[in-house]
Amino acid sequence: MARALLGRTLVHDTAPGTVSGRIVEVEAYGDESDPASHARPGPTRRNASMYGPPGHAYVYRSHGIHLCFNVVTGRSGRAAAVLVRALEPIRGLATMARRRGVGDPRRWTPGPGCVGEALGLDRLDDGRDLTGEALWITRLRVRHPGERIVATPRIGIRVGRERLWRFVLVHPGEDRGKVTDGRVGR
């Protein structure tokens, strides 16, 4: 369940230092029957991790440039994953600022490509066991008072928009931007 990831902390522990953030925006992707999923065409080299055991990372290259992080959620042989689209920075703030190249914390982890860059993900993180020592997600879920989960269509896709599989933690009165995210797709 994608919602179960919201409020948990995603941690990457590497040489430059530990970076972490609270997961505040996710999207669920399914198997061959989900027209928006990378698993739509069946197994390929890129999506291999989606077919692997749950609790591992699926890290893919987006538009030749960005690395985006998913948690594999389906049993082995059944593709399913949850894309982490946004974090609230917690640890390693200086490291995130350096990797992102900007000083404003709001620009460190506001999208999946930004998350990958701020975390310092590597192509080798694809398939990584999330119960290991380098990359993991906390058991604890932090929910602020009044915070709600909003479900919306997924961002940046052309097909499968009828499924409300994007989930966002929203503070009432605060984050209107998180709900719409500006885009409807192309």
Add this chain to the structure above:
DNA sequence: GTATCGATTAGC
């Protein structure tokens, strides 16, 4: 082999 498009982002 070529052409085209994306679960994206930054910058005109």
Add this chain to the structure above:
DNA sequence: CTAATCGATACA
């Protein structure tokens, strides 16, 4: 709006 340019698809 476009460039960045990897990985996958469709097609010759």
